[in-house]
Amino acid sequence: MVTDEQIFKLLTPFADGRVGAIRTKDGQLTVMLDMSGLAPSARNYIAQQAEAALAGLDGIDAVRILQTAQRSAPDLIAVASGKGGVGKSTLSANLAVAMARAGRAVGLVDADIYGPSQPRLLGMEGSKPVAEEKKMLPVIGAGGIPFLSMGQLAKPGQAIAWRGPMAGNALTQLVDAHWGSVRELIVDLPPGTGDIQLSMVQKHKPIGAVIISTPQDLALIDAARAISFFDQAKVPIIGVVENMSGYICPNCGDVSNPFGAGGAEAAAKELNLPFLGRIPLDIAIRHASDDGVPPALGDGPIAKAYADIAAKVADWADQRTANMGG
């Protein structure tokens, strides 16, 4: 008679970590497999492999595979700014890459209806995700980051016209996709506090928000507005990132401060919020981003700056989980 341990060993090569209860009764073997997060094609594949691996075992006449889905949806981490052009999309892509490099299962949703830029930032311009059982399958971008973008749902310029329910439905399609083993989903929000943000806090509440600003006074005033929006929605602010602080001259290496410096850190302090770090204004960031190679994949000071911010966000998420008792 075959033992549970033997069955477990037979299933491990393709269902590692997914094998649940095993029951043998009257020649019928029932095995529970946790298929949560998997796309239907992957579920079918594993179930077929399991049936094949368990066929013809000593004392077993019939094999039944029970599929369960216990794992919950990924946690959402919003990246927001008060105004456009401050580097929110660049931070979102690089935060995802840096967190993944640190070993976390991270995905990315590009919810920016005004200028969806993640397909370009992740080197997958023109990519079209396919759907399985009416849910989208994320596309794998640079750094192995699974992502979905408003830019993949609509023709260029079309999404801008989306209002209220349409924008909300589009966001739902991106968030409720086949995220598989992804545990944390970075959401690149449009700038400001519009329909997408409302839908986000009402329907897909993020566990926290990262606010990005340049050091300029005006950008900071807008950032404060975004902060108060999340405060009112009871979404905790993970912290503030200062972008484009200190310009490193590519010729002489001198550092100047075209947008000022330290403004976001001072503002964070004033608002009693954690400061997560600063990213300098560096043309290399723009070039790498335009080429679809997130600078966080490198190993110079820029990659380090993103890695430090990612570590703080990860710590925050872990602390939150610990506080929740699990």
Ligand SMILES: Nc1ncnc2c1ncn2[C@@H]1O[C@H](COP(=O)(O)OP(=O)(O)OP(=O)(O)O)[C@@H](O)[C@H]1O
């Ligand atoms: N630290 C930086 N140094 C140099 N260029 C940067 C930096 N951060 C972002 N950029 C560049 O600034 C431009 C705007 O960045 P990005 O698209 O990330 O901003 P955004 O806030 O998401 O804008 P939008 O609201 O339009 O989506 C891009 O060309 C990007 O490559």
